[in-house]
Amino acid sequence: MLEIGLTGGIGSGKSLIARIFKMFDVPVFDADFEAKSLYQEIETMEKIRQLFGERVFNKGEIDRKVLANMVFSEQSMLNKLNQLIHPKVRSLYTNWVGKNLNAPYVVYEAAILFETGYYQKLDKTILVVAEEELRIRRTMKRDQTTRAEVLHRMSRQWSDERKIPLADFIIHNNDNDLLLPQVYDVHQRLLGF
């Protein structure tokens, strides 16, 4: 069974591509969703309290915006958070893979894959790309946020130009691109491996 990484910059539409893979009965693991779920667990909350103090909590819950501001302003803080969350996500993923051994391949969907180096542990990678302006507009609409905020978040990710050479498959998700034939083509090729 192959393990396939699916990634793309903010607003590229990787979740949409993941939905199409699910349509073809391919199991998809949403690493970002699982990571967010971990923030709700008491054990994780306690670890975060120890690492970052009470200031990242609001009404007993982790204020992810405050936490993000803190970790993205200091690399050491980000590393600490990654060291806490990523192993737990990987552990969940490993268990999940064990439940899907009958599938010809599974997809690991994550916003950052190349940046963390985790792509090296996967068999193939799919990168979803879209024009920058389109990605900004999509994110502003989806998250009800400002252009400046979107640009700030994009600046923390690798550019598509840097990621493209590392990817095995590229899916273009601009407004006029047909997604289904592209995903189906990748799907067929992955079934052939």
Added chain:
Amino acid sequence: MKIFKQSNEPGERNYRYNTSVFLICLVISAIFWLLVKFADENQTDITIPVKYTGIPQGKQLVGNPDSVLTINIKSSGFGLLRFKYLLSEKPFVIHLSDNQLIKQNNTYTYSIGTISLVQQIIDLYRISGSIEYVSPETVILRFEDQQSKLVPVIPDISYTLMKQYYAYDSLKIDPKYVEIKGVEESISSIFFVKTEPLKFENLTVSIQQKVRLQVPDSKYPVELYPDEVNLFLPVEKYTEAEIQIPVETKNTPPGIRVKLFPEKVTVFCMVALKDFKRLEPSLFTCTVDLAELQGESRKRLKCEIDASPSFVKIQRIVPADVEYIILK
């Protein structure tokens, strides 16, 4: 200046008084002259309107029956004056009786000699003189059998609604058909009747009221039963709702499978507030027609709503079309 000066002189003032006395005397003598003249006997023609009652059951007056009688009266001036200006507007009623009808083919005629009516006219108008003659000498009336049929009622209603308000259902008329009665010549060319025109603006509440029917124009009068109908237009406040429904395929060629993306679309519709909770995806059917693919290559297939509940008004489907791939 000379006249002005004269008028201030006492002798001239007497002259003025003499003129007034003359005018008063003239008026009095004119009055006396009129009284003498009115006391004289005169003869003149006076027209009086005629009404016909007791029209036989199931019959209708046709043709052009006399609507006035001209009577020649010999009477004093006072009598004529009183009659002409005070009483002649009062119609003279001629009561018809069935047994005087004479059938000729499909019509019935009724005739009455007006000389026989003289005494009735004298009694009704209390004429002090004598009636020399009445014109016409004979009143001839023509009747035909009254027919009836049912015709549909067409509402002549226009309305506008306030923003967010919609007609919940179509305009209802009760009864939808009314009976029209009249001679065959009239009702054979009438195929519907319209309501009186009504106009409503910026409605926010339902309309429920009676509305009169317009009697259609025809050569002979027609009667409507009933002559008014109930009008009902339910109006409700609507809100926009969205609901996700799966897209299905139709006219799928045999031996092929088709994958659509997205598999679900969002239907935006207007729904009455009272029906909001009734909205369910199972009430909608959204399809793409694979027959569109025959003979031409398309990138996307247009989504169509094949079934939706009657209580919603579809606004748009997002996305309006879906991608597809054919799996052989």
